[in-house]
Amino acid sequence: MRTQVAIIGGGPSGLLLSQLLNRAGIATVVLERRSRDYVLSRIRAGILETGTVDLLREAGAGARMDVEGIPHDGCLLADNGEMFRIDFDAACGRKVMVYGQTEVTQDLYDAQDAIGATIFNEATDVALHDVDSDAPHVTFRHGGADHRLDCDVIAGCDGFHGISRQSIPAALRQEFERIYPFGWLGILSRTPPVTDELIYARSDRGFALASLRNPMLSRYYVQVPLTDRVEDWSDEAFWTEFRARLPAEVAARLVTGPSIEKSIAPLRSFVSEPMRWGRLFLCGDAAHIVPPTGAKGLNLAVSDVHYLCEALIQRYRTGSEAGLDGYSARALARVWQAMRFSWSMTTMMHSFPEHGGFDRRMQQTELALLQRSEAARRLMAENYTGMPF
Ligand code: FAD
Numbered sequence: 579m580r581t582q583v584a585i586i587g588g589g590p591s592g593l594l595l596s597q598l599l600n601r602a603g604i605a606t607v608v609l610e611r612r613s614r615d616y617v618l619s620r621i622r623a624g625i626l627e628t629g630t631v632d633l634l635r636e637a638g639a640g641a642r643m644d645v646e647g648i649p650h651d652g653c654l655l656a657d658n659g660e661m662f663r664i665d666f667d668a669a670c671g672r673k674v675m676v677y678g679q680t681e682v683t684q685d686l687y688d689a690q691d692a693i694g695a696t697i698f699n700e701a702t703d704v705a706l707h708d709v710d711s712d713a714p715h716v717t718f719r720h721g722g723a724d725h726r727l728d729c730d731v732i733a734g735c736d737g738f739h740g741i742s743r744q745s746i747p748a749a750l751r752q753e754f755e756r757i758y759p760f761g762w763l764g765i766l767s768r769t770p771p772v773t774d775e776l777i778y779a780r781s782d783r784g785f786a787l788a789s790l791r792n793p794m795l796s797r798y799y800v801q802v803p804l805t806d807r808v809e810d811w812s813d814e815a816f817w818t819e820f821r822a823r824l825p826a827e828v829a830a831r832l833v834t835g836p837s838i839e840k841s842i843a844p845l846r847s848f849v850s851e852p853m854r855w856g857r858l859f860l861c862g863d864a865a866h867i868v869p870p871t872g873a874k875g876l877n878l879a880v881s882d883v884h885y886l887c888e889a890l891i892q893r894y895r896t897g898s899e900a901g902l903d904g905y906s907a908r909a910l911a912r913v914w915q916a917m918r919f920s921w922s923m924t925t926m927m928h929s930f931p932e933h934g935g936f937d938r939r940m941q942q943t944e945l946a947l948l949q950r951s952e953a954a955r956r957l958m959a960e961n962y963t964g965m966p967f
């Protein structure tokens with residue numbers, strides 16, 4: 579089998595890259611380890627930056643998002659019950675869209691089906707070969723048989739635990755990491771959201787986030803120690819803790835119900851440099867992870883895809899490799915901006931076991947600065963709604 583671009587991973591970055599390249603007349607094959615149902619059952623991100631929204635439209639995968647997504651032009655920040663609003667629109671003239679990653683992935687699968695793209699779900703034992711030559715290839719098992727896929731370029735879109743990054747010799751990679759001493763316990767419940775806009779709530783009991791998917795679907799999170807397991811948390815225990823971390827007037831109108839999904843995600847900042855080795859180019863979580871506090875993970879995957887797609891279109895239309903040569907540096911410049919923002923939001927809003935009085939005063943001062951200073955609000959709004967690609 580032969581294609582132009584072999585894409586490892588059929589999550590949001592792999593599917594979006596495949597969709598954009600196919601529409602530009604570039605052939606792709608997507609190799610995804612899991613079944614389509616499994617990929618579509620993962621509940622993850624919920625906030626799309628302006629650039630992400632625009633690129634999904636450009637990919638021909640934005641129609642349902644434009645009907646069902648909810649534009650938000652602000653969010654609320656709370657500190658031990660005192661709450662204030664950041665108006666993104668007033669601060670920087672941009673908004674975000676509330677639309678779940680599950681829906682984005684479904685729309686991309688549908689768009690890929692509509693153009694007859696080639697996706698192998700349940701492709702196992704994927705391995706990359708001759709990546710540092712002009713003739714790379716990928717081997718995998720599918721439907722009980724071994725396959726070989728020859729290609730010009732390999733896009734590693736296989737997430738943090740994928741094999742693409744691991745295929746780069748360790749001596750050529752530099753990794754930067756911070757592991758936070760807590761995770762987020764998240765639940766999804768068919769209840770009316772407690773708020774129209776997201777509430778990021780810091781409290782002495784720990785952080786909580788009130789988010790939503792639609793008018794009858796709430797997505798809520800609480801900070802938990804890394805040692806906690808999902809089984810430790812009954813729905814009852816979750817609601818009690820979540821309510822206790824919200825401002826009283828918000829907690830008073832919280833509607834509870836059974837959870838339909840409950841999971842714990844550890845928080846980590848991670849970057850692997852460079853994002854290219856030979857004919858392999860990494861996109862999204864394969865190269866970097868952010869803590870979720872800034873809602874950046876999915877959006878960063880999308881900006882990587884945009885840069886790689888531009889570079890590949892240039893390569894196939896003009897023969898110039900300049901875009902591909904510049905890909906890693908261009909993507910990493912934006913990645914580090916989002917790293918900084920996600921780290922600073924995480925530090926400002928969470929309880930850290932090692933924090934003392936000084937750190938607490940710093941958190942209060944950061945939040946006070948956001949309330950007082952238009953410049954501080956603008957900086958936050960620009961980062962939250964997403965720096966232009
Ligand atoms: P993924 O979505 O990880 O997709 C990679 C794909 O590659 C997967 O489908 C995987 O099955 C496949 N794959 C892996 N290994 C192989 C292999 N060897 N061969 C073939 N295929 C392979 N971001 C936010 O902004 N907000 C959130 O609330 C949030 N919550 C999250 C919760 C969890 C539990 C996780 C893991 C992430 C969360 N994120 C969140 C981050 C966001 O979901 C990711 O940044 C986004 O999914 C990145 O997309 P991706 O396509 O790069 O990677």
Ligand code: DHB
Nearest residue numbers: 623624789870871872873
């Ligand atoms: C959601 C997740 C986030 O990490 C975030 O910052 C905002 C919203 C969500 O799942 O809705």
